[in-house]
Amino acid sequence: MHSISTGAVAGLIGTAAMTAAQAAEMRISGRRPSMVPGHVASKLLRLEPQDDEALARISIRMHWAHGMTQGVLRALIGRLGLRGAAAAGAHFALMWSSDAVLYKVLGISPWPWKWSASELAPDVVHKGLYVVATSSAYERLS
Numbered sequence: 001m002h003s004i005s006t007g008a009v010a011g012l013i014g015t016a017a018m019t020a021a022q023a024a025e026m027r028i029s030g031r032r033p034s035m036v037p038g039h040v041a042s043k044l045l046r047l048e049p050q051d052d053e054a055l056a057r058i059s060i061r062m063h064w065a066h067g068m069t070q071g072v073l074r075a076l077i078g079r080l081g082l083r084g085a086a087a088a089g090a091h092f093a094l095m096w097s098s099d100a101v102l103y104k105v106l107g108i109s110p111w112p113w114k115w116s117a118s119e120l121a122p123d124v125v126h127k128g129l130y131v132v133a134t135s136s137a138y139e140r141l142s
Helices: 002-029 036-045 052-079 084-105 117-141
Strands: none
Touching: 002 052, 002 117, 036 052, 036 084, 052 084, 052 117, 084 117
16 A cells, blocks of 8 residues: 555656646746646536636646546556656556547547647657656655
């Protein structure tokens, strides 16, 4: 059980790193915050946000909850004996592909190969940063 809680904490550390990078990137690029986490949570929990502010609040909560639960996934990968780059690579592949499938199944976005470069690049870069930070934190905490 220790590794599961360690994974959750590592996931929160990774989410903090990703959130900081997203904030910096959005200041530079002018990109608006993604509401995809809010749309995912709304569909899964059958919520009906009344306005953009409500959707943004749901999105922020889902962003952090998703990061924490994906940290648990990293802990499960660690329990399989993977460490270092192999563990981070497996974590990225599982996280990114499951997110892409979920977005498609819920009708939130098309398959990733139909995304524009301006949609795909930030998603891959930020989730890659999340995985590196989460994996590093998990291994240091374990």
